[in-house]
Every structure is written in C-alpha cells, then in structure tokens.
Amino acid sequence: MIPAHQPEREFALFLGFVTHYFESVTGTSPSFHPPLLETSLPAQLDYTGYLPVTGRLNGWVGLSLSSPLLCHLLRHLGEEEHDHAAQLDLVSEMAGSITSHAREHFGERLLLQPPLVSTAEEFPEELVPPPLFFRLPFAWSGEQAYLLVALHL
C-alpha cells in the first residue's frame, strides 16, 4: 500500500534537483528559507521556468529567478553575454536540466512535459493557476529566487 504522503515525498525531490544544479554548476548550494502557502499567484521574479507535471499529482513546478542571480550565474559559467536573451537561455537550460533529472528519476510515475519559460510580466497561457500555491524562497550568493509548486486537486 502506498502511504498517503508518498506523492509529497516524490515531489520533494525537485528541491534536490535544484540543489544539484547549483552544486554541479557553481560548487555551492543555495540556502532555503521557510516555505509559504499563498492564495494568489505570487509575483514572479525576472525570469521563471515552468515544469508541467502529470501523474499521481497534476500541476506545475516553477523556478523563479532574479536577474542579478542569473547574471551572477552567467559569470560563473564564463559567459560574456548577460543580456535578456542570455538570461532567458540560462533559465531554459536550468528548467531543461531539472526536467531531465526528474524524468530520469520518476519514469512513468510522474510525467514531465517540456518546460516553459517566461519573464515576470508574462504567465504561460498553457498553465492554470491553482487555488493555492506553495512557495519556497531560496538564495544563492545573496540573490533571491524561489521554487513554486502549483498542484490541482
């Protein structure tokens, strides 16, 4: 019998994928802060990668990052361009990397669709906001970001 909280245990692994990305690229881990539940869509930071999921749980995971964090990350990667396109590319790459890890881990238990990327002013029309959001703020190198979990009943 699957414990009632098993889907949460699996979903929690997304945090590990995010941590793994920062560790493998920069050698340092982000620091996570206490999570919040919010009844309306939280204001997005400059760039957000969305990972739609279906399976035992349906919804999406968002990785919202500030522009200073992305520029800092680009410097770490040795990239010379830090403009809008470079930041958008980097968010796409991060979302793709996390999706790839998640697919490898979850198999058919949790299906991940191709990630979507947007700026703070946009919200992908393919996604439906749920009535409640789970927001996990974190910081890397002093710059702000958060992981957003949006599940549907």
Next chain:
Amino acid sequence: MSTAIPDRYLRTDDFASRVEGLTFPPEVWAVFAHLEQPRASAELVSALGFEEGLVEAAFQLLLDHKLVRKHVLSWRDFAGSAQVSSVPVATAPPPAPQPPVRDVPVIPPSPPKVATGPLSSSAPISYRWAAALPARLRNTATVSLRVVSSGGSSTPLPARSPGASRWRLLPVLDLIRAKAGGGLAGQLLIYRVFLHVPAELMRAGGLHSISLVDEHLVVNHPRLRDAIATAARSQAQIEVAHLLSA
C-alpha cells in the same frame, strides 16, 4: 505565577485496552514508549532530540486518548522527595529514585527523512506550543496570546478567551508535517491538505499567506477550523480537530 516544577506524565494503568487500533505519527509513539515512568517534556527533549513543542503536542494527543495521565503524588511522597525543604520527612521512606532518562530503552528512531537538500537544516522551524496547550497542561495562570487580523472575517473574534489559545495553527501544521516524516515532504503534505480548504474561506479567515513556521498564526474563523480538520482527516489521515476546538 510560573512554576519551577514541570508537569510529568506517565502511562495510564489501562492504556493497553485503549491503544488498540490507534495510529499516530512515529514521534508520538516514541514519546509514549518513554512514559513507563513519569517524565517531563524536558527529559524527553533530551532523550529523543525532539523539539519541546513536538513532545508537548504528543503529550496532548496521548492525554486526549487517555493513554497517559499527569503524574500526581501524595503530600507524604512529595515531602519525602525533598522538594519542600522545611517539611520534616516523617516515617515514609523516600520514593525510589527515578532512573535517568538515558537508562530508559529507546525505541527505534523515527522513519528516515526524505533527502531534501539543505532545507531541513536551514529552515528555522520552531515549536512553541506551550501557549497552545489546554489549561490542564499548564501551571501558568495567564495565557499570552497574539490574535492576528481576521482580514475581513464576518465572525467576531473571541478576544483572549481561554479557548483561543487552542486555535494556533502551528501545532496543526507540525502534526501534519510529522505525518510525512518532516522535511519538504511534510511541508508539501501541508500544502495538499490546505489545497482542500476552500481558498475563499482561507481569505475570509485572514490566511492570505501562511508561513509554515509562523507560531503566531491563529485560526479565528470557526468554519475555517472545521474545513482544516476535515481536510487533514481526508488528505493526511490525521486528526487535528482537538487542536482547533474551543
């Protein structure tokens, strides 16, 4: 007046007839396993490495199910235990010394936590449930209570009523969190539970944004309390109504 003598609890004589069929988070059973002898929360904090609030919440659950009782003793035993220096110890021999907590067999540790990166160590989750406990668990005569804004709730707040001390949200969150073994999985289980609480009810109760470690959040709205208890029961198979009832 505060007391220097902490309450101690031990198993009831007939606990075996009540324990059948009950299910609690492993942390609660870990506390119960130590209560063959009277124990105070501080002793179990030391023995088990749990937060004090978690131990006190476990006491509360076990009390509610009459699996444990508060330790009481006669005046003669109390005086004989040398807690009253001016009382002559009469003919009664002093009570047998309590074995130190470290000598009590420790039950196996709670289930492994989900590997969730640095969250479990960096999130400053605090358990301060003392004010959330019912009067029978406290010796203090006053209750310190901070009531948050109802944010437009149509239900008038029972300002500083004794029952209001039971409406804190954090003990409820901690119990749900423990059900999934803590960590991010525990936080996400809280999320799933609250997904089943109508959002308009949450907004009516002033819960627009809930920090999952906020010890000051209070659920003032009766219908919201009922909805949370129902969702916890259906989504996490956990009973929290006793923590939210007046």
